[in-house]
Amino acid sequence: MRVSSDAGDFDITVKDAFVEGDFVVLTGQMGIWDSKIYMTPGDIWQFTSIFLRPAVILYLLKIPFRSLFRSSSDTEDK
Secondary structure (H helix, E strand, C coil): CEEEECCEEEEEEEEEEEEECCEEEEEEEECCEEEEEEECHHHHHHHHHHHCCHHHHHHHHHHHHHHHHHHHHHHHHC
């Protein structure tokens, strides 16, 4: 994943998720920094509602097919 901001562009890698108290915690790395993202139940619902938009659902459904066609076209070129 990549975060773009006025401060720059940063790659983020999410490595794990676990529950800590009332939070879902995502651990990962942003650039050279280890990071933890604490998500409340409200954050999770907001995130879910963002991903339930029709354009996002359609894109998610296309991913397996795009992977199949992309890999077959790559092997034809070689």
